[in-house]
Amino acid sequence: MHKKTLEDIGEKELINRLGKFMPKNQISDDCALIKTKNENLLVNTDCLVENVHFNDINICPMDLGWKAVVSNISDLLSSGSKKTIGITISLVLPPRTEWIWVEELYKGINKALKEYGGMILGGDCSKGDDKVISITAFGIQGELELRRNACKPGEIILTTGIHGLSKLGFLMQNKINFDNQFSLNERLIIKSIEHFCRPRVYPNFLNNLLKTRSNKKIKRIGCTDSSDGLFQALQDLAMASSCKAIIDYEKIPKDKDWPNGDKWDEYYFFGGEDYELVFSLPKKWAKNLSKLDKNINEIGFFTDGKPSIEFNDNKKNKILNNTTFKHF
CATH class of the missing domain: 3.90.650.10 (PurM-like C-terminal domain)
Structure with missing residues (x-):
């Protein structure tokens, strides 16, 4: 009997199935809404994967850093965020990665944050065969x-x-x-x-x-x-x-x-x-x-x-x- 793979079911169906493990309507938008006593928070996670979204030929690390931030802020804005608080960054990098590549990546990240608001709040690093930049962004829900x-x-x-x-x-x-x-x-x-x-x-x-x-x-x-x-x-x-x-x-x-x-x-x-x-x-x-x-x-x-x-x-x-x- 054939066991269904992710290629068989596709991304949308994968998300629908994962939604069964979450509160109702949690997957209906890119951002999650967290209600607090004062201002409600919007949280979004987006990742860029080497050889899926980018490679060293089509984009430089500084532009990649900019793009990684903007892709998250775009999701915040599309949910009505009035302010970006900041981001956390998770990196998966091959051990052979040169430090200057990482440095340029973070320069691009900081340029985007300077343009659109927010700061780096922390993150995590690990090794892997391909580069992955995963960013979680936090925003404040606006009036609309x-x-x-x-x-x-x-x-x-x-x-x-x-x-x-x-x-x-x-x-x-x-x-x-x-x-x-x-x-x-x-x-x-x-x-x-x-x-x-x-x-x-x-x-x-x-x-x-x-x-x-x-x-x-x-x-x-x-x-x-x-x-x-x-x-x-x-x-x-x-x-x-x-x-x-x-x-x-x-x-x-x-x-x-x-x-x-x-x-x-x-x-x-x-x-x-x-x-x-x-x-x-x-x-x-x-x-x-x-x-x-x-x-x-x-x-x-x-x-x-x-x-x-x-x-x-x-x-x-x-x-x-x-x-x-x-x-x-």
Whole structure:
């Protein structure tokens, strides 16, 4: 009899099964919520594994340190964190690792903390065959709770920034050859590599939400980040909130030099590691926020129906036949 492996069940099913050992709804978001007498805490853990997320060819240790911090802060922000308290760092390193590699890694970590707040609180070290950087980040829950299961039918779907750039940067850093029919603009190449190596997040996002909130009785909104790709972010919101997402392909914000074609749509929707925020708001609130922040774009809406994603143009639905990044 075949015993199921992690490759058989996949990452999402693994997480669902692990959730049975935890309190109810503990796995519905990337961050855990810890309630205290004063301010509630948000806790997130994210790890980067050599030859899965990075290698010595596609990213330098300083950029890797920056990215390891930003990936965690992105999850905190997508849950409504108003302040990052600090991080703990667990390292798994081969004994042959040079000290300068570790030193540069920590320089990158400190640069990101200086930019976005927080401090190193401690950690742990061990040896292993491949490098692993695992960070646990602690934040303070803000006035608005951002949760994947808080989207509602009739709400507008919005996203910060542009997707696909990190994927292109990854491909460029790994010297992947493109078809001769594509002549990539040098500006786009530089921008994409920067997005892959030094991603940025939106520390003012929560404040801008509060500034533009038309109904102060609303305390929860649906939100996640696109660390696993835009499609996965939309799917997570739809599944958690039991809504159908209708996406307007023509409203999807793309870089002005982004090529056309099925492969480029795949990079855009399934690339991952862009760390943009994907969320939904009532119409008036969405309009107010889009006016205040020009980096935020409406891309569709939620409606009643089986949790799923559709394009309003049926011809584009073939894009959804692609698959997301798999850890197993």
